[in-house]
Amino acid sequence: MDDALIEKLGILADAAKYDASCASSGAKPRRGGKEGLGSTTGAGICHAYTPDGRCVSLLKILLTNHCLFDCVYCINRRSSNVRRARFTVEEVVTLTLGFYKRNCIEGLFLSSGIIRSPDHTMEQMMLVARTLRRDHGFAGYIHLKTIPEASPWLIEQAGLWADRLSINLELPSDHSLKAFAPEKNGGTIKAVMGQVNERIVEAKEERRRFSPAGQSTQLIVGADDATDRSVLETSGTLYQRYGLRRVYYSAFSPIPEASSVLPVKPPPLQRENRLYQADWLLRYYGFTVEEIASGGEGGMLDLGIDPKLAWALKNRERFPVDVNRADREMLLRVPGLGARAVDKILSARRHTRLRMEDLGRLSSGLRRARPFLIAADYHPVGGLTDRLDLRQRLVTPSSQLSLF
Amino acid sequence: MHTITLREGADLDGFRQAVRRLAAARTAPDKVLWSVGAPSLFGDDATPASDNGAPIFLPQAVGQLIETVVCHSDPERYALLYRLVWRVLNGERALLDQHADPLVHRLERLDKAVRRDIHKMHAFLRFRALPPAPPGPDGGERYIAWFEPDHHIVEAVAPFFVERFESMVWTILTPKGSLHWDRQRLITGPPAERPDALAHDRFADDRFAEGWQRYYESTFNPARVNPTAMRAEMPRKYWANMPETAAIPALVRSAPARVQAMLEAEAAIPRRRMPEKAVAAMARQAPESLAELNRLIQRSEPLVPGATQAVLGEGPEGAAIAIVGEQPGDQEDREGRPFVGPAGQLLTAALEEAGIDRGGLYLTNAVKHFKFVQRGKRRIHQSPTAGEVKHYRWWLMTELGFVRPRLVVTLGATAALALTGRPVAVLRERGPMAFDGWNGFVTVHPSYLLRLPGEEERRRAQAEFVADLRRASALA
Known part of the structure; x- marks a missing residue:
């Protein structure tokens, strides 16, 4: 590894960091053995955290940041003045193996600017994955960004080597996509998501290996005027129709060399956080988009409180909930109680009538849950949920995301 | 007591x-x-x-x-x-x-x-490459790590590191015990002290450690600085043994200024003009000839591993009839040509009987790679699944697009599935059929004739097959 390669690594890691996806989970257990290298564990591992609080799990780089596309939100668009570099297939392989052997990473996340043509670019990316797997017996995680404009066979070849494929939708509506990413097409992107989903489902049935950790996508929030409701509706569709594993939300963040079309001021990072919370409610807590959106105003989520609490405050008549009697579905709707705490409650209450002291051992969110609960020794007096100042009492000033 | x-x-x-x-x-x-x-x-x-x-x-x-x-x-x-x-x-x-x-x-x-x-x-243990030892059987790469766990977990973590780094020679030292793996055996050893080599010069002579720090700095986004979240997951006590963390103070200190600079900078005027030619050329990425397509097929990986080579279509472009079979068999896989095995010979004979010149036809398969299970020395043919057929469909359709036959004849259920996209009951639906974009004709696969048990039955089926070929030829 010489100075020139380190320099390129700096440029091409910087160029890749706006992709929020980092997971190394979901792969089937696999090991490289005496001749190969590496293993996948299923759950994935975060090997470091950067001072932005994000985890470093995969070596996330671009093959090149030269690009023929001109998507305004992207630092690598062809009209940007950013420094450019390009790795060879061999260089990416060397970096991946070198860092992996030092236990810095779980594997590789490879994306790329479009050079020459989408097919050419996709083929180079596929070659990196193939070389790692076939020539080096690499058993670590490989996440390949799929270029939707590439030919179907190339995308399918990529799925033979990758653990996860992802296609970034980037903007929730076709109309924004047209305005901000002239070379992209929402229809093409969704068609490829459909194709990839079909292959994944088939391969599972036919017991073949094809992108076993599924596919994911990313939506940029705050670059266009889409409301949270429409972002969540898009996600809901993506989960249902294309079987996506994850939708990542990336609050549009200021980039060097920004385009003049974009808002100068970034949206609050809290918005991204609220969308992730809402996404969780959608997938694991049995909420509908409509219910989540009703917690906020005008299609936007409440930035001050989490979406579950927001919903509960607007639906006070459904509380308090008796922890010794309520069903799982309703317990999941209590602010402050997570899915794991709910499962512990269900298992513990078979043996004993739960009191507040017990709940304190079962959940770490009891302070927020208290006004919405009834326990064996506790009944909120005078209907705590009727108090107008309940919101103020529950909100702690958030310092988590401030700049300092 | x-x-x-x-x-x-x-x-x-x-x-x-x-x-x-x-x-x-x-x-x-x-x-x-x-x-x-x-x-x-x-x-x-x-x-x-x-x-x-x-x-x-x-x-x-x-x-x-x-x-x-x-x-x-x-x-x-x-x-x-x-x-x-x-x-x-x-x-x-x-x-x-x-x-x-x-x-x-x-x-x-x-x-x-x-x-x-x-x-x-x-997660946080880092290996450092040691200078090569005197030449050994394993190429001399050796790795060492120092880590300070809170609990007595040295033996509990061993399986993870052995599984992941089975092909490497490495040593893990901790104050609670040590592990050494020589690619064969795991040796547990007594508690260790931090080796001098790891305590001082941060990068020693391992440039990957230096490269890793550059990566860490570059992947950080100053617009989202949030050290509290970082410390919650990666408390300070781990930092001493992770080379990349040396960059943290400077990254946090410089972040606000970097963000301010980005916000104040006016939108830049693009340095380069619109690369019109390159953007236009981008659209022409599909293969422009059958030869180019065939090179792609040859370069790509079989969906099910095992085949020796891709077996390409054969025959003149512009042939009036294209015949589509299922997939190459054992002999086709070795020779790299379609329809040369037993079923191929039967097809050749039937074509002769029908008075059709094989050399004037375009012959190809729905799936381009041989799929089999090994039984002793024999490789037993396995039918492709619907998913596999779909995977190869784009190639087949592009291929037919170059050949432009007047009629596409499918042999057997797999080929019919490839052309129609739905399961076809070949015996019931044999005869002319409109395929998506092509005039088509469905008939049986010659290997079906080989599998029939009785002599009489086979003769009858063969006559029907020859009759089908004649009809198809007349349609074209």
């Missing part, structure tokens, strides 16, 4: 022996004093206590909890675990379900702490 003295570290064996004896003697937990102080297991190959008590039966979850919690550094761990065992043996079999019970709650927290410690060691 019984006093049980266990070894330093995670003495699972010693604890198990003690519990068996205590349980057999029905000794209550408050009659036992647990202490730690016997010499460590490391560097001492004494066998465990010899008076094996009878095994006791515990729910699986209890056994798992014990295995983890004995690794904890809390001196009370054995006493707590024995209280758990005692209660489980005395009528509370489902005690672990009672998450609100104070004892269970405390043990769950110990369990969680150990698991977290193991997880963090898997």
Whole structure:
């Protein structure tokens, strides 16, 4: 590894960091053995955290940041003045193996600017994955960004080597996509998501290996005027129709060399956080988009409180909930109680009538849950949920995301 | 009062022996004093206590909890675990379900702490390459790491590192014991001190460590600085052994200024003009000739591993009839040409009988690679699945697009599926059929004729096949 390669690594890691996806989970257990290298564990591992609080799990780089596309939100668009570099297939392989052997990473996340043509670019990316797997017996995680404009066979070849494929939708509506990413097409992107989903489902049935950790996508929030409701509706569709594993939300963040079309001021990072919370409610807590959106105003989520609490405050008549009697579905709707705490409650209450002291051992969110609960020794007096100042009492000033 | 003295570290064996004896003697937990102080297991190959008590039966979850919690550094761990065992043996079999019970709650927290410690060691341990040793059988690459776990987890993490780095030679040193792997055997060793080589010069002569720091700096986004979230997951105590963390103070300090600069900078005027030619050329990425397409097919990987080579279509472009079979067989796979095996010979004979010149046809397969299972020396043909057929469909359609036949004849169900996209009952639906974009004709695959049992039956089926070929030829 010489100075020139380190320099390129700096440029091409910087160029890749706006992709929020980092997971190394979901792969089937696999090991490289005496001749190969590496293993996948299923759950994935975060090997470091950067001072932005994000985890470093995969070596996330671009093959090149030269690009023929001109998507305004992207630092690598062809009209940007950013420094450019390009790795060879061999260089990416060397970096991946070198860092992996030092236990810095779980594997590789490879994306790329479009050079020459989408097919050419996709083929180079596929070659990196193939070389790692076939020539080096690499058993670590490989996440390949799929270029939707590439030919179907190339995308399918990529799925033979990758653990996860992802296609970034980037903007929730076709109309924004047209305005901000002239070379992209929402229809093409969704068609490829459909194709990839079909292959994944088939391969599972036919017991073949094809992108076993599924596919994911990313939506940029705050670059266009889409409301949270429409972002969540898009996600809901993506989960249902294309079987996506994850939708990542990336609050549009200021980039060097920004385009003049974009808002100068970034949206609050809290918005991204609220969308992730809402996404969780959608997938694991049995909420509908409509219910989540009703917690906020005008299609936007409440930035001050989490979406579950927001919903509960607007639906006070459904509380308090008796922890010794309520069903799982309703317990999941209590602010402050997570899915794991709910499962512990269900298992513990078979043996004993739960009191507040017990709940304190079962959940770490009891302070927020208290006004919405009834326990064996506790009944909120005078209907705590009727108090107008309940919101103020529950909100702690958030310092988590401030700049300092 | 019984006093049980266990070894330093995670003495699972010693604890198990003690519990068996205590349980057999029905000794209550408050009659036992647990202490730690016997010499460590490391560097001492004494066998465990010899008076094996009878095994006791515990729910699986209890056994798992014990295995983890004995690794904890809390001196009370054995006493707590024995209280758990005692209660489980005395009528509370489902005690672990009672998450609100104070004892269970405390043990769950110990369990969680150990698991977290193991997880963090898997995550934050960094290997450093050592200068090559005197040439050995393994090419000389050796790796070393220093790590300071909170609990006695050195043996618990070993399987992870052996599995992941089985092909490497490495040593892990910690104040609680050490591990050495030579690609064959795992050797556990005594507690170690931080080696000088790792304490000083951060990058030693391993440039990947330097490259990794550059990566770490570059992947950080100053517009989202949030050190609290970072420290929650990666507390300071781990930083000393992770080379990349040296960059943290400077990254945090410079972040606000970097963001301010980005916000103040006016939108830049693009340096380069619109690369019109290149953008236009981008659209022309599809292969422009059959030869180019064939090169793509040859370069790509079979969907099911095993085939020697891709078997391409054969025959003149512009042929009036294209015949599409299922997939190459054993002989086709070796020779790299379609329809040369037994079924191919049968097809050739039938074509001759129908008065059709094989050389004037375009012959190809729906799937381009041979799929088989090995039985001794024989490779037994396996039908492609619907998913595999779909995977090859884009190639087949592009291929036909170059050949532009007047009629596409499919042999057998697989080819018919490829052209129609739906399952076709060949015997019932044989004859002319409109395919998506092509005039088509469905008939049986010659291998079907080979499989028929009776002579008479086969003769009849062959005559029908020849008749089909004649009809198709007339249609074209």
